[in-house]
Amino acid sequence: MNVTQLSAFVANKPGHLQRVLKVLADESINIITLTIAETSDFGILRMIVNDPDKGHKVLRENNITCSITDVLALEIDDTPGSLYNALDVFAHMNLNIEYMYAFTEKREGKAVMIFRFEDVEAAKNALVGKGYNIVRKIDIIGEK
Amino acid sequence: MYSKDIETMPEKKMKELQLERLKWSVKHAYNNVPFYKKKYDEAGFHPEQLKSLDDMRRIPFLKKQDMRDNYPYGLFAVPLNKVVRVHASSGTTGNATVVGYTKNDVEVFAEVVARSLSAYGVTENDVVQVAYGYGLFTGGLGLHYGSEKLGALTVPISGGNTPRQLMLFKDFGTTVFCATPSYALNIADYIEKNMSDYKIEDTKLRIGVFGAEPWTEAMRTEIEKRLKIDAYDIYGLSEVIGPGVSCECSEKSGLHVFEDHFYVEIINPETGEVLPEGEKGEIVYTSLTKEAFPGIRYRSRDITRLYHDSCKCGRTLVKMDKVSGRSDDMLIIRGVNVFPSQVESVLMEIEGTEPHYQIIVDRKGSLDDIEVMVEVNERIFSDEIKVMNELSKKINDKFRSVLGINAKVTLSEPGSIPRSEGKAVRVVDKRKQ
Numbered sequence: 156m157n158v159t160q161l162s163a164f165v166a167n168k169p170g171h172l173q174r175v176l177k178v179l180a181d182e183s184i185n186i187i188t189l190t191i192a193e194t195s196d197f198g199i200l201r202m203i204v205n206d207p208d209k210g211h212k213v214l215r216e217n218n219i220t221c222s223i224t225d226v227l228a229l230e231i232d233d234t235p236g237s238l239y240n241a242l243d244v245f246a247h248m249n250l251n252i253e254y255m256y257a258f259t260e261k262r263e264g265k266a267v268m269i270f271r272f273e274d275v276e277a278a279k280n281a282l283v284g285k286g287y288n289i290v291r292k293i294d295i296i297g298e299k
Numbered sequence: 300m301y302s303k304d305i306e307t308m309p310e311k312k313m314k315e316l317q318l319e320r321l322k323w324s325v326k327h328a329y330n331n332v333p334f335y336k337k338k339y340d341e342a343g344f345h346p347e348q349l350k351s352l353d354d355m356r357r358i359p360f361l362k363k364q365d366m367r368d369n370y371p372y373g374l375f376a377v378p379l380n381k382v383v384r385v386h387a388s389s390g391t392t393g394n395a396t397v398v399g400y401t402k403n404d405v406e407v408f409a410e411v412v413a414r415s416l417s418a419y420g421v422t423e424n425d426v427v428q429v430a431y432g433y434g435l436f437t438g439g440l441g442l443h444y445g446s447e448k449l450g451a452l453t454v455p456i457s458g459g460n461t462p463r464q465l466m467l468f469k470d471f472g473t474t475v476f477c478a479t480p481s482y483a484l485n486i487a488d489y490i491e492k493n494m495s496d497y498k499i500e501d502t503k504l505r506i507g508v509f510g511a512e513p514w515t516e517a518m519r520t521e522i523e524k525r526l527k528i529d530a531y532d533i534y535g536l537s538e539v540i541g542p543g544v545s546c547e548c549s550e551k552s553g554l555h556v557f558e559d560h561f562y563v564e565i566i567n568p569e570t571g572e573v574l575p576e577g578e579k580g581e582i583v584y585t586s587l588t589k590e591a592f593p594g595i596r597y598r599s600r601d602i603t604r605l606y607h608d609s610c611k612c613g614r615t616l617v618k619m620d621k622v623s624g625r626s627d628d629m630l631i632i633r634g635v636n637v638f639p640s641q642v643e644s645v646l647m648e649i650e651g652t653e654p655h656y657q658i659i660v661d662r663k664g665s666l667d668d669i670e671v672m673v674e675v676n677e678r679i680f681s682d683e684i685k686v687m688n689e690l691s692k693k694i695n696d697k698f699r700s701v702l703g704i705n706a707k708v709t710l711s712e713p714g715s716i717p718r719s720e721g722k723a724v725r726v727v728d729k730r731k732q
C-alpha cells in the first residue's frame with residue numbers, strides 16, 4: 156500500500172535533467188509529481204510515476220544512477236494548521252522525516268503530501284492510529 | 300617453473316652471469332650506436348672499464364628524450380635487415396618512441412612472457428584470451444607470443460567489444476584473461492549493468508593477467524571478488540622489451556625480475572645516485588641480451604624498491620614492489636607529493652565507490668586546487684541529500700588523513716569520466732595548460 160518513489164542522480168548541468176525526462180517520455184512513463192533536491196554539483200530527482208518498476212528499468216538501461224524507495228502519501232485537510240498537526244504526531248512518536256513534498260493536485264478537497272521516513276512502517280502505524288488517511292498506491296498511479 | 304635453472308639460480312651466480320652479459324651489451328651499444336659512443340666518450344667512460352657491477356654507476360643514463368631525439372631508428376644497434384619487428388609507445392606526452400627486435404629478441408620476449416604466465420600457474424592446458432590491444436603497443440603481441448610459446452591455446456581477440464569478450468569466455472572456455480586492470484573492471488561493470496543473467500561463475504575463468512598501468516592491492520581485491528579469479532600483475536615497458544620484465548608469482552607479493560635479461564638498479568630520481576637494496580626510488584634498466592635495441596641504464600621514471608626475500612615460490616630472482624607510481628605522474632599539490640594510485644587506494648577503501656576517478660588540478664591565484672571526480676553508481680546512491688553529502692565528506696576526510704590534502708570531491712554521473720580500454724586518463728593538470 157506504500158507508494159513507490161523513483162529517484163535519479165542528475166548532474167547539476169544544462170541538459171542533464173532533460174535527458175532523464177526524455178528517457179521516461181520515450182517509454183511513455185507518466186510523471187505524476189516530482190521534486191528536485193539540489194546541491195551545487197548534483198541534484199536528486201524524486202518522482203512518483205505511473206510505472207515505477209519500468210521507470211527504474213529504463214533509467215538503468217540508459218546508465219542513469221537511480222533507485223526505488225517506499226514513501227507514504229498522506230491525505231491532509233486543506234485548512235490552516237493541518238500540516239503542523241500532522242508533523243506534531245511524528246514529533247511525539249520520534250519519527251524522523253527525511254524529506255517531504257506536496258502533490259500539485261487536490262484529491263476530493265484534500266491535500267496530499269509525500270513523506271520519506273527512516274522507518275516507513277512505524278510511521279504508517281502511528282498515522283493510522285491517529286486517524287489519518289494514507290493514500291494507496293493504486294489511488295495515486297491508477298491501475299496498470 | 301618455465302626456466303628453472305635461471306629462476307632458481309643462486310644470487311652470486313646470477314651476478315656473475317649479469318656481469319658477463321653486461322660487458323657484451325655495453326660494448327655492443329658503444330660499438331654500434333653512435334649516440335652511445337659520443338655520450339660515453341664525453342663522459343670519459345669506455346666499456347673496457349666495466350670490471351664489476353659497481354662500475355655500472357659510471358655509465359651515463361639513457362632518457363626517454365634520447366629516444367625521441369633519435370626517432371625512429373637512431374638507437375638501433377643492428378642493420379635494419381636484421382630487425383624483424385618494431386613496437387612504439389606514444390607515451391603520455393610528446394612524440395613516439397620506437398623500439399626494434401631481432402629474431403632472437405622476439406624469442407627472448409616470448410620466453411619472459413611464457414615464464415610469467417607459468418609463474419601464475421598457466422599451462423598448455425589453458426585457454427588464454429588476450430584482450431590487450433594488438434598493434435604497435437607491446438601488450439597484445441607480447442602476451443600472444445608468450446602464451447603460444449608456453450603452448451596454451453591463444454585467443455587473439457585484442458581490446459574492446461565487451462559483449463564479444465564475454466561471449467568468448469563461455470564459447471571458447473577461456474581460463475586465462477589478459478588485459479589492463481581498468482578494462483577488467485569495465486567488464487565487471489558491464490556484466491552488472493547490462494547482463495544480469497550472465498554468471499561469471501558459469502565460465503571457466505580462473506586467472507587474470509593484468510598490467511600496462513599501475514594498479515593497487517585494493518583494485519586486485521575488487522577484481523578478484525567481482526570476476527572470481529586470481530589476479531596477477533605483469534610488468535614491463537616497451538623501452539625495455541614489453542610485458543615480462545618482471546612478474547608476480549603464487550605469493551602475489553612483489554614481482555620477480557628476469558635478471559638474466561635485465562639488470563636493475565634503484566636511484567634517487569633527484570640526484571641519480573644509486574640507492575642500496577631495499578630503498579625506494581626510480582628503477583633503472585639495462586638490457587643484457589637485446590640485439591636490435593640495447594637500452595643501457597634506461598630511466599623508467601617508475602618508483603619501486605628491490606629486495607631478496609627467499610620467496611616461497613622457490614624463485615631466487617630479485618623482487619620489486621608493485622609499481623606505486625611513475626615519477627612523471629606524480630603531482631605536487633601545495634608541496635605535497637601525490638600519486639594517482641594513492642587517490643585510487645583511498646576510493647577503493649570506501650565501500651561501493653568505483654576506481655573510475657579523475658583528478659583535476661588547477662591553480663586558483665597562487666594556490667593549487669585539487670578536485671576529485673567520483674562517479675555515483677547504484678551502490679552508493681541514495682535519494683537523501685544527507686547521505687550523499689556524508690559520502691563526499693567521508694571521501695574528503697580520507698584524502699586529508701591519507702594524503703594530507705584537502706580535495707574537493709565532486710560526485711558525478713556514471714560515464715562522465717572518460718574511459719579508455721587502454722590506459723585511463725586519470726589526471727588533468729590545468730596548471731600546465
Ligand SMILES: [Zn+2]
Nearest residue numbers: 548610612614
Ligand atoms: Zn616468488
